[in-house]
Amino acid sequence: MRKLAGSLLLALASSIMITGCSTTQGNQEAYKVEDRSPEGLYSDARQAMEAGNFTKATTILETLDSRYPFGTYKTQVQLDLIYAYYKLDDTASALANVDRFVRLNPTHKDIDYVYYMRGLINMQADSYLFHDLFEIDRTDRDPTNARAAFKDFEKLVKTFPDSRYAADGRQRMIAIKNRLAEYSLRVAEYYVKMEAWMAAASRAQQILETYPGTPAVEKCLEIMVTSYDKLGQETLKQHALQVLAATYPQNDLAAE
Known part of the structure; x- marks a missing residue:
């Protein structure tokens, strides 16, 4: 049953990826940016974005950006490109446009x-x-x-x-x-599995210091109690137990 579910998941993923790629390629091949004014091109780009066609929008915006780099719409085009590439899940292009905008418009x-x-x-x-x-x-x-x-x-x-x-x-x-x-x-749980008790306790302590107040804290304290017990560090174990009992009084270890 698990094997069948895995096969279905793989088939679904492949189907979506193939469909997505073919659709994107088809849009890029079918659409050719017309020789229009900056106003006309920007209007076309906005209409494409509003329609959810971000592949077409980026094609027009990139063309507008290259044809009229100092035009009226230059900064807005850069902002729209950031958003459009974000919607396309194109991390590299989106971040590249972010970096360019910050470099060219630091006080915008x-x-x-x-x-x-x-x-x-x-x-x-x-x-x-x-x-x-x-x-x-x-x-x-x-x-x-x-x-x-x-x-x-x-x-x-x-x-x-x-x-x-x-x-x-x-x-x-x-x-x-x-x-x-x-x-x-x-990572700490992996160390526990490998019975690397010092490494487990150290990683758990690091989590307490770096990410206090997160849901992981309770489990980290449990790992510290277990690890110090295995290491024979009774003082450190009792300290971890005290913190666990004070913070999570309903915890099974704290109740012992």
Whole structure:
């Protein structure tokens, strides 16, 4: 049954990927940007975005950007490209346009939005459609993009605390912090499995210091109690038990 489910998942993933690729390629091949005024091109790009055709929109916006690099719409085109590539899940192109905008327009009135978008782009790159779709726990995946997203939102809220995007950025920082704590917890649990007790206790301690207040903390304290017990470190074990009992009085270890 598990093998059948796995085969169905693979078939579904392949089908969606093939369909998506063929559709994107078809759109790119079929659409040719007309020789129009900047106003006309930008109007076409906005209509494409509003219709959800972000492949067509990026084609027009890139053309507008190259044909009229100093035109009236230059900064808005750059902002739209960031969003359009984000919607296409094209991380590399989206981040490249973010970097270009920051470099060329460091004091622009919408620079807070650009920092916010950088966070969203990195956060999106950290997720995986099929893991979410089928509720697969992959908190052990590489957290590089998650760490980058956290730094992006952190820069936003510190530099622009009154930004309209700051509140959402703070909430996303909490979610990312929980995700990073869970990743580190998986490492600690691996050390436990390997009976590398010192490494397990050290990683659990690191999580307590780096990600306090996250759901992973309770499990980390349990790992510390077990690890110090195995190491014969009675004082450290009792200290971890005291913290566990004070913070999570309903925990089974704390009740012993």
